[in-house]
Amino acid sequence: MSTAAAEPLAAGGPVAAAKSPRDWRKPAALIFAALIYFFLYAPIIVMAIFSFNEGSVQSLPLKGFSTIWYDRLAHDQEMIDAVVFSFKVSLIAVAISSVAGTAFALLFTRVRLRGLPVLQALIALPFVMPGMVLGISLLLSLREVGVQPGMLAIVIGHIIFITPVIIFVVSQRLRSLDPTLEQASHDLGAGSLRTFVNVTFPSIRTSLLAAALLGFTVSFDEIIVTFFLAGAEPTLPVRIWTLLRQGFSPTVNAVLTLIALGSITLITVAAVIIHRTGTKDA
Amino acid sequence: MTEAAVTVEPAGPVARPSLGERIRGGWRWLLAVPAIIWIAAAVIAPNVVLLLYSVWENQIFGVQHNLTLHNYETVVQSDTVRTLMLRSLLIALGAATMATLVAFPLAYVVVRYFGKYKFFAALLVIVPLWVSFLMRVFSWKIILGENGILNGFLQTTGIISEPSSVFLYSPWAVALVMTYVGIPYVFLSAYTLLDRIPESLYEAADDCGASQWRTFRTVVWPISRPAVVIGFMLVFVLVFGDYVTPELVGGFSGTMVGTIAVQAFGGLNNWPYGAALAISTVVVSLTVLGLLSLLLRKRYVLEGETA
Numbered sequence: 001m002s003t004a005a006a007e008p009l010a011a012g013g014p015v016a017a018a019k020s021p022r023d024w025r026k027p028a029a030l031i032f033a034a035l036i037y038f039f040l041y042a043p044i045i046v047m048a049i050f051s052f053n054e055g056s057v058q059s060l061p062l063k064g065f066s067t068i069w070y071d072r073l074a075h076d077q078e079m080i081d082a083v084v085f086s087f088k089v090s091l092i093a094v095a096i097s098s099v100a101g102t103a104f105a106l107l108f109t110r111v112r113l114r115g116l117p118v119l120q121a122l123i124a125l126p127f128v129m130p131g132m133v134l135g136i137s138l139l140l141s142l143r144e145v146g147v148q149p150g151m152l153a154i155v156i157g158h159i160i161f162i163t164p165v166i167i168f169v170v171s172q173r174l175r176s177l178d179p180t181l182e183q184a185s186h187d188l189g190a191g192s193l194r195t196f197v198n199v200t201f202p203s204i205r206t207s208l209l210a211a212a213l214l215g216f217t218v219s220f221d222e223i224i225v226t227f228f229l230a231g232a233e234p235t236l237p238v239r240i241w242t243l244l245r246q247g248f249s250p251t252v253n254a255v256l257t258l259i260a261l262g263s264i265t266l267i268t269v270a271a272v273i274i275h276r277t278g279t280k281d282a
Numbered sequence: 283m284t285e286a287a288v289t290v291e292p293a294g295p296v297a298r299p300s301l302g303e304r305i306r307g308g309w310r311w312l313l314a315v316p317a318i319i320w321i322a323a324a325v326i327a328p329n330v331v332l333l334l335y336s337v338w339e340n341q342i343f344g345v346q347h348n349l350t351l352h353n354y355e356t357v358v359q360s361d362t363v364r365t366l367m368l369r370s371l372l373i374a375l376g377a378a379t380m381a382t383l384v385a386f387p388l389a390y391v392v393v394r395y396f397g398k399y400k401f402f403a404a405l406l407v408i409v410p411l412w413v414s415f416l417m418r419v420f421s422w423k424i425i426l427g428e429n430g431i432l433n434g435f436l437q438t439t440g441i442i443s444e445p446s447s448v449f450l451y452s453p454w455a456v457a458l459v460m461t462y463v464g465i466p467y468v469f470l471s472a473y474t475l476l477d478r479i480p481e482s483l484y485e486a487a488d489d490c491g492a493s494q495w496r497t498f499r500t501v502v503w504p505i506s507r508p509a510v511v512i513g514f515m516l517v518f519v520l521v522f523g524d525y526v527t528p529e530l531v532g533g534f535s536g537t538m539v540g541t542i543a544v545q546a547f548g549g550l551n552n553w554p555y556g557a558a559l560a561i562s563t564v565v566v567s568l569t570v571l572g573l574l575s576l577l578l579r580k581r582y583v584l585e586g587e588t589a
Binding site: 025026029030032033036037039040041042043044046047050061100103104107111112113115116119122123125126128129130131132133134136137138139140141144159160217221223224227228237240241244245252256257259260263264266267268271275 | 310311313314316317318320321324325326327328329330331332335384387388391392394395396401403405406407408409410411412413414415416417418420421422424425431434462465466494516519520522523524525526529530540543544547553556557560563564567
């Protein structure tokens, strides 16, 4: 409800002459938006098209439709290993981050304490730091405590920058909850733990799921930090990055297209969940 | 400038602290202990180690724990570092500016003109964030390359006769791709704020006879400015330390400071130098962001006085 509601008002208002410029404004705005949408999606579509291109050279003209790169992908053991490894890393990282993130979100929204905003800002710092700096600092400090690059290092790194995402999404939900519900639970004699299990958690469940999905996609795609922490076994983005730097293979197009399809589905589900829980409450 | 701290909270009901209230005042801080430990281990410690490494000595047989400023001297005296730092700065500022100039109007258009479809219109802008970063960057290589889509298009339309190689492998290519990558970030932060401006505010401005431009300048912009600044800074930080995009589409003339920092940990095998570079990157980007926010605040005060 934007212009539809505003227009009758304007027509009756003091500036009736302003109606004619308003007529071109909407089409102009829509054309502008359409151009940007084209700009945003063209590269993604281009790569999807090239993943079905028979030729192995990444340039025009297209050689013809083929699923050869998807077939190759199915037999590319190194790539499959990287996908499996990435899944492991992201699942573990997200599981731990979800628990920690929810606890911290509760702390930041339910406890009144001086200095908490400072803690909240500090905990989010890794998420807004240049990835390169975070990667280097983690590589060096993990080495100092005896953790060599590898799965553990990657998982620790991912937990550090996914947790702020979880905290952010879950605390938004916690703030929108009706405080009288928890109050009522306490008044009825329930303890903090019981209130959380029976009242708070059921209302943040969907947001937490959405936050976990978000965190998973961020973790699964991360390259800048992960590159410094990866040992002999690469995550999928690290594997692709290596391929892009040394002898390129069009299987990269195929795997990227598949991943894109997967993440777009996941993220749309997450966004719709957030949207629903957000509006249901309002 | 952290996301959690600066993003404007939804104007929901104020949540009453329940858990904290049940613990007597003096002991309530105990609840914050896990968070403090987390921050000490995951945020403070790594940065302290980074700082220490940057003043340690690099020897052939390993890193020596002797304090030295040699690494910083190398960073400051190197022409290469200075060139790359300046170039990274320009590319990051350029990409953040361009992304803001595109994404903010887009957010305004989506909020004002898309009516009940605005949620899906907004979602459509943000979805590319979850398409692999490498995919979003690499596909520009296919588009901008000498036999790429852009050249093909320009040739078929007769704008150019020979395929041109100027599009790929330049600082401009890096800036373009990073603009592309940055748009959803600025959009997201601008949209969440613009979406909360009630329709009645526009109507009030309209009733007072303000033109759309004036409404935008005096009502919409002052409200949404902080969100735009945050989006701008997010993109700036994202670009400034990036080493993936420069390597894929930048070529030699598009190399950025992240590239040599990565080299310090790879072929160069000089970790203290890499640490010093990382610290320098943070210092430079924080300085620029600090100056920017100072500049914007001053301008805002002046506008407030004249309006």
